[in-house]
Amino acid sequence: MTISARATPPRIGLTGGIGSGKSTVAAIWRDAGHRVIDLDAHSRAVLDTPGDGVEEAVTRFGERFRTSGGIIDRAALAALVFADDEARADLEAIVLSRVDRAVAAEEREAAAAGEALVVHDSPLLLEKDRGLDYAAVVAVLARWEDRIHRVVRDRGKDRAYVESIMAAQVTDLERIRRADRLVLNTTDRGTLAQRARHALAVLVDAL
Incomplete structure (x- = not known):
């Protein structure tokens, strides 16, 4: 093709x-x-990498969810969001918007490379x-x-x-x-x- x-x-x-x-x-x-784009890896990276995703999550959920390494304690946050539908929706909005941008960037690379x-x-x-x-x-x-x-x-x-x-x-x-x-x-x-x-x-x- x-x-x-x-x-x-x-x-x-x-x-x-x-x-x-x-x-x-x-x-x-x-x-x-x-080319396989790992959406789960992109999702984890939002909270596992210091940056604007972590800062937005801390603003929404609180400083107590920031680890000493400057990332999000995903296990602690998961315990919160699985018990609170509104919190889960807010977290998904924070994560998914960034995942969509990361995926779009990979797709542009694939298109530029002429991948099928x-x-x-x-x-x-x-x-x-x-x-x-x-x-x-x-x-x-x-x-x-x-x-x-x-x-x-x-x-x-x-x-x-x-x-x-x-x-x-x-x-x-x-x-x-x-x-x-x-x-x-x-x-x-x-x-x-x-x-x-x-x-x-x-x-x-x-x-």
């Missing part, structure tokens, strides 16, 4: 629930040479009802117990924590209904890589 350097590359949305293997698929696509597409690695794509922002949406699916085991093993979280996150996310049935392509993470990484590359190749051919 050839694309003008002034055009905006088509977007592919990549999503999946906690422990599904979405980040692994993103890495597979990135290693294959595609960009992938948005977006864990809350469906929860935020952003499906129409993409030429296609790919959802990564894995078994419920496999997901729990993976997060407990790799991130040191307990089962109750993982299940609480899963309960707050859309169901796999909803992902199946709303995604254009599915990637099943049900065996080993080699098989997942084959499935991931095939799914993206099909979408690229259709763009």
